[in-house]
Amino acid sequence: MSAPPLLQVNDLKKHFPVRGGLFSRKAKWVYAVDGVSFEVERGETLSLVGESGCGKSTVGRAILRLFDITAGQVVLDGQRIDDLSPAKLRGMRRRVQAVFQDPFSSLNPRMRVRDILAEPIRNFGLAKSSAELAAKVAALMDTVRLPRDALSRRPHEFSGGQRQRICIARALAAEPELIICDEAVSALDVSVKAQIVNLLQDLQAEFGLALLFISHDLAIVEHMTHRVAVMYLGKIVEMASRQQIFTAPKHPYTKALLSAVPVPEPGAARTAMILKGDVPSPTDPPGGCRFHTRCPFVFDRCRTEEPKLRSAATGQWAACHLEELPEAPGSAH
Amino acid sequence: MALLEVRNLQTHFRTPEGINRAVDGVSFHVDEGETLAIVGESGCGKSVTAMSLMRLIPEPPGKIAGSVRFQDKDLLQLSEQEMRAIRGNDISMIFQEPMTSLNPVLTVGRQIGETLQIHQGFDKQAAEARAIEMLVMVGIPEPARRVREYPHQLSGGMRQRVMIAISLACSPKLLIADEPTTALDVTIQAQILKLMLDLKRRVGAAVILITHDLGVVAEIAERVMVMYAGRKVEEAPVVELFRSPRHPYTQGLLGAVPKLGSSLTGAARRLAEIPGQVPSLKERIEGCAFAGRCALATDLCREVAPGLEEKGPRHIAACHYAPKQATAA
Numbered sequence: 001m002s003a004p005p006l007l008q009v010n011d012l013k014k015h016f017p018v019r020g021g022l023f024s025r026k027a028k029w030v031y032a033v034d035g036v037s038f039e040v041e042r043g044e045t046l047s048l049v050g051e052s053g054c055g056k057s058t059v060g061r062a063i064l065r066l067f068d069i070t071a072g073q074v075v076l077d078g079q080r081i082d083d084l085s086p087a088k089l090r091g092m093r094r095r096v097q098a099v100f101q102d103p104f105s106s107l108n109p110r111m112r113v114r115d116i117l118a119e120p121i122r123n124f125g126l127a128k129s130s131a132e133l134a135a136k137v138a139a140l141m142d143t144v145r146l147p148r149d150a151l152s153r154r155p156h157e158f159s160g161g162q163r164q165r166i167c168i169a170r171a172l173a174a175e176p177e178l179i180i181c182d183e184a185v186s187a188l189d190v191s192v193k194a195q196i197v198n199l200l201q202d203l204q205a206e207f208g209l210a211l212l213f214i215s216h217d218l219a220i221v222e223h224m225t226h227r228v229a230v231m232y233l234g235k236i237v238e239m240a241s242r243q244q245i246f247t248a249p250k251h252p253y254t255k256a257l258l259s260a261v262p263v264p265e266p267g268a269a270r271t272a273m274i275l276k277g278d279v280p281s282p283t284d285p286p287g288g289c290r291f292h293t294r295c296p297f298v299f300d301r302c303r304t305e306e307p308k309l310r311s312a313a314t315g316q317w318a319a320c321h322l323e324e325l326p327e328a329p330g331s332a333h
Numbered sequence: 334m335a336l337l338e339v340r341n342l343q344t345h346f347r348t349p350e351g352i353n354r355a356v357d358g359v360s361f362h363v364d365e366g367e368t369l370a371i372v373g374e375s376g377c378g379k380s381v382t383a384m385s386l387m388r389l390i391p392e393p394p395g396k397i398a399g400s401v402r403f404q405d406k407d408l409l410q411l412s413e414q415e416m417r418a419i420r421g422n423d424i425s426m427i428f429q430e431p432m433t434s435l436n437p438v439l440t441v442g443r444q445i446g447e448t449l450q451i452h453q454g455f456d457k458q459a460a461e462a463r464a465i466e467m468l469v470m471v472g473i474p475e476p477a478r479r480v481r482e483y484p485h486q487l488s489g490g491m492r493q494r495v496m497i498a499i500s501l502a503c504s505p506k507l508l509i510a511d512e513p514t515t516a517l518d519v520t521i522q523a524q525i526l527k528l529m530l531d532l533k534r535r536v537g538a539a540v541i542l543i544t545h546d547l548g549v550v551a552e553i554a555e556r557v558m559v560m561y562a563g564r565k566v567e568e569a570p571v572v573e574l575f576r577s578p579r580h581p582y583t584q585g586l587l588g589a590v591p592k593l594g595s596s597l598t599g600a601a602r603r604l605a606e607i608p609g610q611v612p613s614l615k616e617r618i619e620g621c622a623f624a625g626r627c628a629l630a631t632d633l634c635r636e637v638a639p640g641l642e643e644k645g646p647r648h649i650a651a652c653h654y655a656p657k658q659a660t661a662a
Binding site: 162222257 | 488518519575586592
C-alpha cells in the first residue's frame with residue numbers, strides 16, 4: 001500500500017455562532033466552511049483561491065487547529081489530528097507551520113530576531129547544545145537571504161519584505177513538512193512580492209516542503225502552484241491541476257473569477273464575464289447551488305439541488321449541474 | 334490646452350527625524366477627458382501627489398510648493414474658501430476604503446445630495462430626486478429604497494458605487510481616484526472598473542487614477558506616469574509604456590508582475606526581482622533615487638540626478654542610460 005498523503009482534509013465544517021441583535025438571544029451561524037475535502041501530497045503546492053468570505057483562511061486555521069472544528073477530519077500523515085489532546089498536538093505543530101499576511105502583527109515587537117528564530121528550535125528540542133542552536137539560527141538567516149548581523153535587531157527595524165522573510169525563517173526553524181501561507185505575499189509591494197514568491201519556490205525545491213497557499217491573487221497562484229481548489233461560500237466548487245484550471249476551467253464561477261483579473265497588457269483581447277451582484281452572506285447561504293444567485297447559466301435544478309463535485313476530466317472536479325460544462329469564454333488567454 | 338498643469342510640485346513633511354520629501358519636484362499635465370494613471374509602490378508619493386492637488390495636506394507638518402494650474406487658476410494660491418468651491422464640484426475624489434470615507438450616520442441620499450445642495454443650489458427634494466438618479470446611473474438596484482439606507486447596510490462594492498455617485502453628482506471636470514478598487518474582490522473590481530469607464534465616457538470627466546496594480550492600469554489608462562521615491566521616473570502612452578519601458582525601474586516593475594496565462598505557455602518560470610529596498614525619503618537623495626537597486630548604475634547615477642529626457646514619441650524617462658530607440662520588444 002502506498003504511503004498516505006501528507007495532509008487529508010475530509011468533509012471539514014466550521015460554523016461560527018453570531019449573536020443576533022442587541023437583546024436577542026437567538027444565535028445565528030456563519031457557515032464559514034461547509035464540507036470541504038482535499039489532499040496535499042509531500043512537496044506539492046495546493047492553492048486555495050476565492051474571494052473574501054469564501055472560507056479559505058478558515059480552512060487554513062482549522063488545519064493549524066487555531067480553533068476546534070465543527071465536523072469532519074484533518075489527517076496528517078495517516079493520523080487524525082483534529083481530536084488530539086494538547087500534549088499530543090505539540091508534535092504535529094512542529095510539522096505544520098504558518099506564514100500569515102501581515103508581517104507587522106505576526107512578529108513580537110519586543111523580541112530580537114535571534115530569539116524569534118530560536119524559540120521554535122528550543123520548544124521542539126531541535127538543537128542539542130547552545131552552539132548548535134546558534135548555528136541553526138545563523139543558517140536560517142542565510143536560507144532566507146538576510147544578513148546574519150541583523151540577528152540582534154528587532155522587527156520594527158525591517159521593511160515589510162524583510163519581515164516576511166523573518167516569518168518564513170521562523171516557520172522553517174521547526175523543520176516542518178507543510179507550511180500554510182495565508183495571503184503571505186498579499187500585503188507586499190510588487191517588486192518585493194516577486195522576491196518572496198521566488199524565495200518560497202526555492203525553499204520548496206530545497207527542502208521538499210508542501211505548501212498550502214491561500215490567496216486571492218490568481219496571477220501569483222498560477223505562477224507557483226501545482227494544483228488549485230476554488231472556493232465559494234464555504235465550499236470547493238472546482239479542484240484541478242494548474243494547467244486545467246487556467247486553460248480549461250469548468251465551473252462558471254472559476255471562469256468568471258479568471259476573466260475578472262485585469263491583465264497587465266493594454267488592449268489585451270479579453271471577453272470579461274462580469275458577474276452581477278455581490279456574494280451572498282455566509283450566515284444565510286442560498287439553497288441549492290450556492291452560486292446560483294450570480295450564475296449566468298442558472299436553471300431550475302440549481303435552485304433546489306446542491307451539485308456534488310464530479311469528475312470533469314482526469315484530476316479535475318467541478319460542482320455544477322450543467323450537463324456539458326460550457327467552454328471557457330475567450331479561452332485564448 | 335491642458336485641463337490641469339502641475340509644475341515642480343514638492344510636498345515635504347517635517348518629522349522628528351528630519352524632512353520627509355514625499356513628493357520631490359513632480360510635473361505633469363492632464364488633458365480634458367483624458368485618463369492618466371499614476372503608478373508606483375507604497376511610499377512613492379502617488380497618493381500624496383493627489384492629496385496635494387486637492388490641498389488636503391495639513392500644513393504644518395506638510396508643506397506644498399510649486400504650482401497647480403487648473404482652468405487658469407493656481408490652486409495652491411487660492412484661499413481656503415475658494416478651494417472649497419472647487420472640491421467636490423470641479424474636482425472630486427474617490428478613495429480606497431469606502432467604509433471610512435462615507436459618513437456612517439447619514440443616509441446615502443443625504444451624502445449624495447449634500448454636494449448638490451452646497452455647490453449647485455439644489456433644495457432638499459430636488460437633491461434627493463437627483464440622488465436617486467445618480468444611484469440608477471451607478472447601477473444600484475432599488476434606488477428609491479437604497480437612498481434612505483446607511484453605509485453599513487451596503488456591501489463593499491455598493492459603497493464604492495455610492496462613492497462614485499457622490500463624486501460625479503456635480504459633473505466634475507476632473508476625477509481623482511486613489512486606489513478605487515484595491516479593497517474590492519476581483520469580480521467586484523471588474524464591475525467597478527467597467528462602471529468607471531462607462532461613466533467617464535458619459536460625463537466626459539478627465540480621470541487621474543492612482544494605483545499600484547499594473548493590470549488595472551492596462552485596462553483603463555490612456556497615459557501612465559511612473560513614480561519612484563517621490564519623483565517621476567517615466568511617462569508614456571499606455572501601450573508604449575508596456576511595450577517598451579525605458580526606465581530600469583519600470584522594466585523591473587513590469588517583469589515582477591506575473592501575467593495570468595504566461596507560465597502556461599512555457600515562458601520563464603521565475604519572476605524578475607528588483608533587489609534591495611526603496612530608499613528612505615528622509616535623507617536628501619543626490620543622484621538617481623533608483624541607483625542603489627539598478628543594474629546599470631554608475632558613479633554618474635549616484636552623483637547626478639538624471640533629468641527627464643525624451644526617449645520616444647510622447648515618451649519621457651529620467652535615466653542617464655535609457656536608450657532613445659526602442660529596444661527589440
